[in-house]
Amino acid sequence: EAGVAQSPRYKIIEKRQSVAFWCNPISGHATLYWYQQILGQGPKLLIQFQNNGVVDDSQLPKDRFSAERLKGVDSTLKIQPAKLEDSAVYLCASSEDWVDTQYFGPGTRLTVL
């Protein structure tokens, strides 16, 4: 079974630029999550989708971050404009349903200069 796919794996941008990350969850998984992991810390949930609807985006900085999951499969996370403190690894995870184990992708390492 293929795992969660993410791209790109690495991205370096300057502050105030825009960036987008892509995630393809495990086939058949209804729930998709985006996490931010700052160096030395545990992942922090940014947004959770159930199919193509948002379940929880309470920790998403909505002034600069946006995410969508069209057709309930792939998802994109966008940052516009980026700040220095956005430097982190952005992890996508999926689960069959919200009660099930979350499986994580390899992550995108973002560096904002």
Add this chain to the structure above:
Amino acid sequence: ELKVEQNPLFLSMQEGKNYTIYCNYSTTSDRLYWYRQDPGKSLESLFVLLSNGAVKQEGRLMASLDTKARLSTLHITAAVHDLSATYFCAVDMNYGGSQGNLIFGKGTKLSVKP
């Protein structure tokens, strides 16, 4: 606000020794996960603990959950170098509700030395 605290945050062990990592959380939850993360890699699911008294074992790792004490432990038996990694516990903040919001601890960085 749910808080998840792990200790120790850093652990240097000798091969063959036993040790325990502790995970305390601040509010009621009946679902707790343990994940492993190797440097530069993503998170790998190790265990999910679903009820008070739950115990799960895989190889040299054993995890347990005490929901009354709001405590989970990850016990390492006869450590080997391959176990060197960062271990995270994560608590489902809304289990029993309508969401699957995981709150992660800061992680325990384990280094097993010969």
